[in-house]
Amino acid sequence: MxxxxxxxxxxxxxxxxxxxxxxxxxxxxxxxxxxxxxxxxxxxxxxxxxxxxxxxxxxxxxxxxxxxxxxxxxxxxxxxxxxxxxxxxxxxxxxxxxxxxxxxxxxxxxxxxxxxxxxxxxxxxxxxxxxxxxxxxxxxxxxxxxxxxxxxxxxxxxxxxxxxxxxxxxxxxxxxxxxxxxxxxxxxxxxxxxxxxxxxxxxxxxxxxxxxxxxxxxxxxxxxxxxxxxxxxxxxxxxxxxxxxxxxxxxxxxxxxxxxxxxxxxxxxxxxxxxxxxxxxxxxxxxxxxxxxxxxxxxxxxxxxxxxxxxxxxxxxxxxxxxxxxxxxxxxxxxxxxxxxxxxxxxxxxxxxxxxxxxxxxxxxxxxxxxxxxxxxxxxxxxGGELLRDLRLPDFTDYAVDVPEPGSGPVGTTAVLGTWLRDVIRMNPDNFRMMAPDETASNRLQAVFEATDRQFVGESAATDEGVSQVGRVTEVLSEHLCQGWLEGYLLTGRHGLFNCYEAFIHLVDSMFNQHAKWLDACRDIPWRRPIASLTYLLTSHVWRQDHNGFSHQDPGFIDHVLNKKPQIVRAYLPPDANTLLSTMDHCLRTRNYVNVVVAGKQPGPQWLTMDEAVAHCTRGLGIWDWASNCGNEEPDVVLGCAGDVPTLEAVAAVSLLRRHLPELKIRLVNVVDIMRLQDEREHPHGLSHPEFDGIFTTDRPVIFAYHGYPWLIHRLTYRRANHANIHVRGYKEEGTTTTPFDMVMLNDLDRFHLVIDVIDRVPGLAVKHAELRQFMVDERLRCRRHTRQYGEDAPDVADWVWPG
Known part of the structure; x- marks a missing residue:
């Protein structure tokens, strides 16, 4: 009527x-x-x-x-x-x-x-x-x-x-x-x-x-x-x-x-x-x-x-x-x-x-x-900052994954986070919500449904599961609506998290723009009180969308976010469950930022104990001594990595190099906070030039395996003394429905190609170790043939573990 x-x-x-x-x-x-x-x-x-x-x-x-x-x-x-x-x-x-x-x-x-x-x-x-x-x-x-x-x-x-x-x-x-x-x-x-x-x-x-x-x-x-x-x-x-x-x-x-x-x-x-x-x-x-x-x-x-x-x-x-x-x-x-x-x-x-x-x-x-x-x-x-109450957060270290040695597992990283978020919801029953476009369970965060249902006040059916009229998870198949709900919720003094497939968060690019501009303007308005940060958890990401294929493979949201003023944006790529717990605890405590956290949902190796993870996340990046072999000497080559799959491939490449070239001095550097790569004058999280030079050297080759489009790393490091020697591997818009390892091979991010990059760029190796280079090329061909014949990755790749 x-x-x-x-x-x-x-x-x-x-x-x-x-x-x-x-x-x-x-x-x-x-x-x-x-x-x-x-x-x-x-x-x-x-x-x-x-x-x-x-x-x-x-x-x-x-x-x-x-x-x-x-x-x-x-x-x-x-x-x-x-x-x-x-x-x-x-x-x-x-x-x-x-x-x-x-x-x-x-x-x-x-x-x-x-x-x-x-x-x-x-x-x-x-x-x-x-x-x-x-x-x-x-x-x-x-x-x-x-x-x-x-x-x-x-x-x-x-x-x-x-x-x-x-x-x-x-x-x-x-x-x-x-x-x-x-x-x-x-x-x-x-x-x-x-x-x-x-x-x-x-x-x-x-x-x-x-x-x-x-x-x-x-x-x-x-x-x-x-x-x-x-x-x-x-x-x-x-x-x-x-x-x-x-x-x-x-x-x-x-x-x-x-x-x-x-x-x-x-x-x-x-x-x-x-x-x-x-x-x-x-x-x-x-x-x-x-x-x-x-x-x-x-x-x-x-x-x-x-x-x-x-x-x-x-x-x-x-x-x-x-x-x-x-x-x-x-x-x-x-x-x-x-x-x-x-x-x-x-x-x-x-x-x-x-x-x-x-x-x-x-x-x-x-x-x-x-x-x-x-x-x-x-x-x-x-x-909303006038009404904002701090979240009550459970001690994330209580949810730690046991890592008896690097590379143990595999463990589903977001599934572990889900158990912590479940208890965040229990402890904050009226001022924390999760928004998602029908993907909370798909993103392996289903533990939250032990504490809450999805809220929906429309008609129900006997076949519904985890749906009721009262809930702390609000799902609708519209990224725009999820983003708008969360922005309105945050702006009026509450807290929340938006979990989404990485490729489709691009649907809210423009909405993110407006919110980031709003936050930036508020920094100069004394009576505007700080609000809880807008935090994205992007999963089902580019490297493990092999089942959905090319349409679901796009890691470019980070590039878009980092166009905004450095006082507003943060981006994190935790490589395992313990680093993800530490990262998310930090993000939910922050104010007036947009935090982007990228983490895969598929089971993967676990690298750091909780104590190591907390220290690593606090630093934002760090040398992994257990994978490096140069000790206190200057390395011949630095392998950098950011993102869970690039980290796996970089560590596997180190394993190959240490086996075949034991005399080569290698330093492995993992990056969680991607803004640490930038000059401290450009971003509050940036490293000073002496700090950066001490880690990445001023004149040695740096082979960097990155989760997203390679040029972002170049953009962040172009002022560094050693930028000319930084070679980045990442996603280069090659994708299809294929196996996980074939996906990294399509984009030349695989362990064999990283070894080839080291041979090509460390002086003296190309001629001396031409046979090893050829062997790496043959290994790539062998792995590709295996996928074409059997429809799955070769067992020595799929079941690979760090040899210790």
């Missing part, structure tokens, strides 16, 4: 909608002022060119709808003492949410120089989209924002992430009709099947239809309303519709008071319905331990683009068209007619009624805002 508010609906009793309309006019006035003015903020004199900014930047079209909804939400927040968070999908309407934060007093509290007077208004206006000022979006600088909206598609997933485990929170999420066309947003409509009506908060989606994007109509605004409502009902919502503000055939816009009345009446019904849903669910949950999935209300708000702005400019229709998207009057400095129209537009909000002689909002309007943390611009849920 859908509900459309009737025109002429009676306003709720006791509600001063005229005061609310004045507050809305004040917000719109401030929004327009931010786009245009750098002086004369209250129009105490006629506008002249010097009052206008030389560069007009910002987005007007969506702004009045954002401020309209904010004003009406404030009314019910005050009346019902609600805790609410406002997620601005069309974040380019930044002037609107900056204006509301100023009207609520939060902006002045956060920024003392933006004072509550005419001087402060001028500073507020001048800074917007101005050099040295603030961005034009709902950026980290904006109080009350957890979502910039610069890139569209993620608002609704952020809203649901914020609502998880926040039972007292109402998250109002504005979805622009342009944003509604994106793939991530389309998938996000399914999130209501995961929201528990007792343990989680409430998300109120508001689909704001104003008809246009930058220069084109929007899809959902141009389909019949009954079709739209059926679509929203199919997503599991009960849609309510409020529309108004449109001009009639004579160009006369509808009286805003009529729209206010419809909106107030509809929002009251929505809030009451939410309260009924939650009360009924609580009663059912207490009695039965389960709930029926609610049909949550949502709002379709249909208003003109650029509502209350210029109706026409230069004889062309603006209000209600794409021309209202950014700056409706673009020549106000040089065009007298445009400047006069801007002044008329600003004065239409009647600023003399809104601000007193000193430029302060008049007391009657100031009283309309909620108080303290009830203000949406001041809610601690939008500054």
């Amino acid at each position: 859908s509900t459309t508010a009737p025109r002429g609906a009676a306003p709720p009793s006791g509600t001063d909608l005229r005061a609310l309309d004045a507050w809305w006019r004040a917000a719109n006035y401030l929004a327009v002022g931010q786009i245009y003015l750098m002086d004369n903020p209250l129009l105490r004199e006629p506008l002249v060119p010097a009052h206008i900014k030389p560069r007009l930047l910002g987005h007007w079209g969506t702004t009045p709808g954002l401020t309209f909804l904010w004003a009406h939400l404030n009314r019910v927040i005050v009346r019902d003492d609600l805790d609410a968070l406002y997620v601005t999908g069309p974040g380019h309407g930044g002037p609107g949410v900056v204006a509301t934060a100023y009207l609520e007093g939060t902006y002045t509290e956060r920024y003392a120089h933006i004072t509550d007077d005419a001087e402060g208004l001028q500073a507020l206006f001048r800074q917007f989209s101005f050099p040295g000022g603030i961005p034009s979006h709902a950026a980290p600088e904006t109080p009350g924002s957890i979502h910039e909206g610069g890139e569209l598609g993620y608002a609704l997933s952020h809203a649901y992430g914020a609502a998880f485990d926040n039972p007292d929170l109402l998250v109002a999420c504005v979805i622009g009709d342009g944003e509604a066309e994106t793939g991530p947003l389309a998938g996000s409509w399914q999130a209501n099947k995961f929201l528990h009506p007792v343990n989680d908060g409430t998300v109120l989606p508001v689909l704001h239809l104003n008809g246009y994007k930058i220069a084109n109509s929007t899809v959902l605004a141009r389909i019949p309303q009954d079709e739209l409502l059926r679509q929203l009902e199919g997503h599991g919502h009960r849609p309510y519709v409020v529309e108004g503000g449109f001009a009639d055939e004579n160009g006369q816009s509808e009286d805003p008071m009529a729209v206010h009345e419809r909106m107030a009446s509809t929002l009251d019904e929505i809030v009451a319905e939410i309260a009924r849903i939650r009360a009924d669910a609580k009663e059912q949950f207490d009695a039965e331990g389960r709930v029926d999935r609610p049909r949550w209300p949502m709002l379709v708000l249909r208003t003109p683009k650029g509502w209350t702005g210029p109706h026409e400019v230069d004889g062309k229709l603006v209000e209600g068209t794409w021309r209202a998207h950014q700056v409706p009057l673009s020549e106000t400095r040089d065009n007298d007619a445009h400047r006069a129209q801007l002044e008329q537009w600003l004065r239409s909000y009647r600023p003399d009624e809104l601000f007193d002689g000193e430029g302060r909002l008049v007391p009657a309007l100031r009283a309309l805002s909620p108080r303290g943390a009830k203000r949406m611009s001041a809610t601690p849920h939008a500054n």
Whole structure:
């Protein structure tokens, strides 16, 4: 069932909608002022060119709808003492949410120089989209924002992430009709099947239809309303519709008071319905331990683009068209007619009624805002570090794998981690979640299901396993949705982990970009408190996707991540279970980072005892003495490795070299923290030049076996004295459905090829040991023939162990 508010609906009793309309006019006035003015903020004199900014930047079209909804939400927040968070999908309407934060007093509290007077208004206006000022979006600088909206598609997933485990929170999420066309947003409509009506908060989606994007109509605004409502009902919502503000055939816009009345009446019904849903669910949950999935209300708000702005400019229709998207009057400095129209537009909000002689909002309007943390611009849920509690973490050393000697095992690395994560969940029942695209068990983390189920509030079947309405693992086959959920969860003060197949984490490349930029901006905002880091566990990785083949083989996410500022990003490649435990314990304790941890799920050799692993991870890299044979002498060659499979191949290559070339002095260096390779001036984890030179030498060949694309190692080490002698083997985009060892041979990362590299690059070996080189080539051919004949790797390779 859908509900459309009737025109002429009676306003709720006791509600001063005229005061609310004045507050809305004040917000719109401030929004327009931010786009245009750098002086004369209250129009105490006629506008002249010097009052206008030389560069007009910002987005007007969506702004009045954002401020309209904010004003009406404030009314019910005050009346019902609600805790609410406002997620601005069309974040380019930044002037609107900056204006509301100023009207609520939060902006002045956060920024003392933006004072509550005419001087402060001028500073507020001048800074917007101005050099040295603030961005034009709902950026980290904006109080009350957890979502910039610069890139569209993620608002609704952020809203649901914020609502998880926040039972007292109402998250109002504005979805622009342009944003509604994106793939991530389309998938996000399914999130209501995961929201528990007792343990989680409430998300109120508001689909704001104003008809246009930058220069084109929007899809959902141009389909019949009954079709739209059926679509929203199919997503599991009960849609309510409020529309108004449109001009009639004579160009006369509808009286805003009529729209206010419809909106107030509809929002009251929505809030009451939410309260009924939650009360009924609580009663059912207490009695039965389960709930029926609610049909949550949502709002379709249909208003003109650029509502209350210029109706026409230069004889062309603006209000209600794409021309209202950014700056409706673009020549106000040089065009007298445009400047006069801007002044008329600003004065239409009647600023003399809104601000007193000193430029302060008049007391009657100031009283309309909620108080303290009830203000949406001041809610601690939008500054999650204020609410963040440290995780209670079990001692990871209690989960240690016994390693009596290097190369023992094999052991499933992520399976061991799963037992630790199981107990992390047990110890943190309301502020830690795992997100995954249906891959937690596939990634061998299934031990967590000893402590929790997957949360799903949709219909269940007798064949379901590990699924219930209450759980700490949230899985949906959408990497976008998992990423958005986790970001929203972290930004509102909780902790989490995203586990994913390595190849398909690329689907959230752009979402990662936005989150990393958000974290970076927050570093320079004193009132933004640090939040828990976003930690990825990437497994089912390139070297052990031999069964799925080429489509599942891509290790490039690390390259993408390391493009971001070094203060934000970290990347780890633990080679075995004990190093993975130590690494993950560290990552879940960090703040304001993006951590990428890559570890295979298949059983493999275990190299280090727990004490050795802790020391190794603390260093970030280190010489493995048990594999090296140079002692205190300078090595003839250094073999470096990073990643579990490259480490196996490098150690196996060392074994071959020590057997066939016992006189060769070899140093094996394993790298866990890949940023240790970089110069300390470029990354906080980087090694100084003397440290790096002491490990990798200044003039000896370095053969480096790396998990990903080889050029990343060159990029990290190009400033090193010995860079010309560093030769990297890694993934070079050769893959198929084949055996594990054939996969490394396809990319020349195998042990035989590493031995060949040593022979080719250590002076004097190529001629002296040509027969050994030929033998290594023949060994590669033998192993390949074996796979083609028997469909599996040769036993001496598949069952190889370090000889000790």
